[in-house]
Amino acid sequence: MKPYFLLILLILFAVQPVVTAQNTTPAAAPAKPKVHPVRFVYYAGMRYILLPDIARYYRLSVRYHKTGVILYSKMRRLEMSYKKREGAINGFRVYFLAPVLYLDKRAYISENDFLKVIDPIFRARLQKKHPVRTIMIDPGHGGSDPGAPGPILREKQINLLVALKLKRALEHLGFKVIMTRERDIFPSLSARSALCAQRKPDLFISIHCNSAGNKRVNGVETFLVTPPRAASTADKTPRVTSYPGNLSDRNNARLAYEIQTGILKFTNAGDRGIRHARFAVLRGATCPAVLIECGFLSNLEEGRKLAMNEYQNRLVAGIISGIARYAYAVR
Ligand SMILES: [Zn+2]
Structure with missing residues (x-):
């Protein structure tokens, strides 16, 4: 198998968890890997992902408080609010694209924020690689x-x-x-x-x-x-x-x-x-x-x-x- 083809395979596997949070690496996966589907809702024309599913994907603990929510581990920290777009990642101020949505006693994060703000910052290596020359x-x-x-x-x-x-x-x-x-x-x-x-x-x-x-x-x-x-x-x-x-x-x-x-x-x-x-x-x-x-x-x-x-x-x-x-x- 050409190394180039292997690279494409690797990228495909790397892309996969964005839609199906899968904790095991492809090489170590059993015959039937445990796949947790990410649950979402549509609200005001936007797609929102269930917050506990995002927490599970990054193995973060969740703390709900009066005005917002904190997702954290030893390595990462995400602070978001129910009313404001202002929040923080790893202690640094970030203006998110939408506040946390609280609907029927469940919290959701906009898919835009997950895919285009949070995940690219939390990920050790980005999927879209390119030389910086x-x-x-x-x-x-x-x-x-x-x-x-x-x-x-x-x-x-x-x-x-x-x-x-x-x-x-x-x-x-x-x-x-x-x-x-x-x-x-x-x-x-x-x-x-x-x-x-x-x-x-x-x-x-x-x-x-x-x-x-x-x-x-x-x-x-x-x-x-x-x-x-x-x-x-x-x-x-x-x-x-x-x-x-x-x-x-x-x-x-x-x-x-x-x-x-x-x-x-x-x-x-x-x-x-x-x-x-x-x-x-x-x-x-x-x-x-x-x-x-x-x-x-x-x-x-x-x-x-x-x-x-x-x-x-x-x-x-x-x-x-x-x-x-x-x-x-x-x-
Ligand atoms: Zn200027």
Whole structure:
């Protein structure tokens, strides 16, 4: 049997537990493996999976409380709420696609959240493997579009400084890097997506800084494109539309998780969470893609930090550790 064929078989077996939680490995399986079917319901046009079935699949204990539920083991932790989409995975803030559904004394998790947020983050290795050799870095804004104003530097300047540092560090590690801009110019959003489609990088990383009316708001956010039939974090209405970026939904989630947690570990910045948005560059990306909001320029303290060489180096170290962990999961 050719090794290639064996690989396909392995992938098929690896895919199987998503629909039929099966605890034994194929090689060790008895003649009639014990298969637990995953139970689900349809609610408001969406499919929801029975929460205890998800807990059993990952061998997690379940604790129900007043406002939500915690699924946990020594290795993993999932916190979700009945009313809010805000929750956490392994202690890091995540905005899920739907709250936990409580129906007839039973709790359910949306299939979208299970397949496109929770499972890709919990899984040791992702099913959709690909080499990580070429990385496209997209410093947001530029030229006529300054982005958010800041206390020392504007957004377009910080985005470019961080992106160029990231480029140098990645090249030093042997990655090939393609930039959507290397100076103070503004390539249109469609031109950035077109470049991605044309040069076919393995990852697309957009660098931005945030701004808010409330000057106290601070911290890091990492965005991935919203899956079809789900609502973006800043929105309540689900949309059916699918974009090129949605071909990487599962890998996007893992990339966002590794980069967000990497940045938090290296910077000690506030955790504003993994969020979903249909941003143009994320919709149009032809490979796994994230958009990082490195911090709030509207916050005086964070705005000053973001302009500092030393803090930018920390951001870059965090992004690189995230890319390395992602690359390990898709090897
Ligand atoms: Zn921006």
